[in-house]
Amino acid sequence: MSEAKETKGAAQTKAKAKPKRPKIPRQPMPEQDAHKRAKNFESVTLGYSEEQAVTEATRCIQCKKPFCIGGCPVSIDIPGFIQLVKDKEFLKAAQLVKETNLLPAVCGRVCPQEDQCEKLCVLSKKQDPVAIGRLERFVADYEAAHGEVPLPELPPKTGKKVAVIGAGPGGLTVAGDLIKEGHDVTIFEALHKAGGVLVYGIPEFRLPKAIVDREVDYLTRLGVELKLNYVIGKIRTIDQLMKEDGYDAVFIGSGAGLPWFMDIPGENLNGVFSANEYLTRNNLMKSFDFPNYDTPIKRFKNVAVIGGGNVAMDSVRTALRLGADNAYILYRRGRAEMPARKEEIDHAEHEGVQFKNLAAPVRILGNEDGWVTGLECLEMELGEPDSSGRRRPVPKKGSEFVLPMDAVIVAIGTSANPLIGQTTPDLKLNKWGYVEVENEETCRTSKKGVFAGGDIVTGAATVILAMGAGRNAAKQIQEYLETGSWWTPNGNA
């Protein structure tokens, strides 16, 4: 809170110097104290108060040609909803956001706004951009606390049936868009809970699961049918869905697949986990509350997380909350090259995560019983930029060092899930096993009537990109259902 006071003071000084246009600083996000929160699973950020939200909204200069919208994968009317916040029409603001974004409470929390809408905010040329994400979260939370946005009136039923595979952010978006067009929509979810990465991957302290449940509930109230425990490719194939069960179109949004490991000695020792396993135990299965919940999780004292992305940050912060004395991030490049959001890196650091940058694991050491005892690493230095544009890490000869460790969590990405590809012979996959689409605008696969989007097409990406793909796919599915035409580069099929 002291930060808020200081910045307010600074603004007043500036206001005296330039009486014409008082510069209001970007409103800071209230947070749970870093030391306290590192021991619990409650929300890290607490959200704006009404007053803060209105103050922040007044910073928006309502550009005639707003660039921010172009940075949003689902094209939210950003100046529009911010104006409504300024006018204290919070429910209307929420309604407006929901017209284009089905999951505002989620996106307001986990979108990388700094690389999207906020990056393009005109203010950012001279000062901090408008806190669009925080305002989005505010209106969504306000709506949840102050009554529901009424259900939109749906058009008469078209009689068309759409199957959505996977209840993650992509699939939920497709379902939400198409139910509003009057189609019958069924979501097939492999797990026993809907939400995909929102429930198994992103921890409670960053995205409370009650929010996801609320958003899913909204969809079912709209009439979307949700079939849990239904693994397409196993219990039903895509061909069966289309030929026997009468689905006119299918969207594949099955998400991330098998975790990548590093292929170094010792990776199958006890105490080595994929981030997917570690996070799934904790988030989906709630093993942090073991034995009240049946799924166990080990509580380790010294934990190394390999990787520098958001999943690595989620894992290392989870390890801290499960009682680790030393929780490390081991990343082979420098901090500037980390793909994680700066906010997540900062939060992790404030909570006590130790960063070992420019270090690459070479071997995991274990004892006779098969448990991890240490991690042998190699120091790296940055060389020439590689294909990703980031400077390539090069090992320093003879720089091996060993860190005593009880657990190693591997968060270096995932490959494609093979289940749908294995049972859909005419679905073209690329050489990595991801589903090939014509392009990310059309989301059309090689199989007529079948569309795909999200991680199963692009490999591991973000929630909002999957939602953007879902939005595109929904438009294309709608067109396909209306016209029946399946245009391909080789002509109509």
Added chain:
Amino acid sequence: MYKILEKKIWSDEEPKIKEFVLDAPDIARAHQAGQFVILITDENGERIPLTVADKDVKKGTINILFQEVGKSTMCLGLLNEGDHIHHVVGPLGKPTHIEKFGTVVCVGGGIGIAPVHPIAQAMKEAGNKVISILGARSKDLLIYEGRMKKASHEIRVTTDDGSHGRHGFVTDELKAMIEEEKIPIDLVVVIGPPIMMKFVCKVTEPHKIETFASLNTIMVDGTGMCGACRVTVGGKTKFVCVDGPEFDGHQVDFEEMMMRQRQYLTEEKVAREECQKKTCLKG
């Protein structure tokens, strides 16, 4: 929710062995020999992988057998006919590779006899001569003897205490078949405790008899997402839930698999004790 239509208690001796017939028409229709399901007893429950032992596609039912070895299976065992299991997902894993091999020996140890049953059925249907070896600690713990008789051309039983069939292990019977009776065997399928599968593979390896071992590793999602089930097969890491559950037994690193199976022994004990404290296991 999946309704329990029938319950059978195979053995009341600890650890108890029980069987449920579940109403699960979609799973029954899609299931093939060798595949498994994951079930969750209630909303706080863990995901328990269990192999389908039998099914009736017309009635839309599947049979699952389990041994009460931990809290989750004990709580599962408390359910009765008419009760519901919250979640059942499946079929999962690759089906067994079924073709006409010639003579196929199906080896089931303990509770492992249950998952061998549909494989024996399918192998017989495909025109193989099926000889099954069933192993148990004692006669009272032997399950599915009648059904295995039906699914096979011939069955042989071994018990550790000699109370039924040969006094000894399944490996003794298998060895006798190969070395003394000189029965030409084209394929062995084995399911049971890892240590038993390891020794069965050791028996068949010098004779170059192809051997499928169906692995029952720790799993969380079971759909190819978490990697908890990884095993080393032929020097490469494989995922039991999507690459398996069956592998070339001669290539499996059973030592590593058994080491990984021990990961949660402490937690399993805590869970059992907590559960007993709450007397949820009175019944």
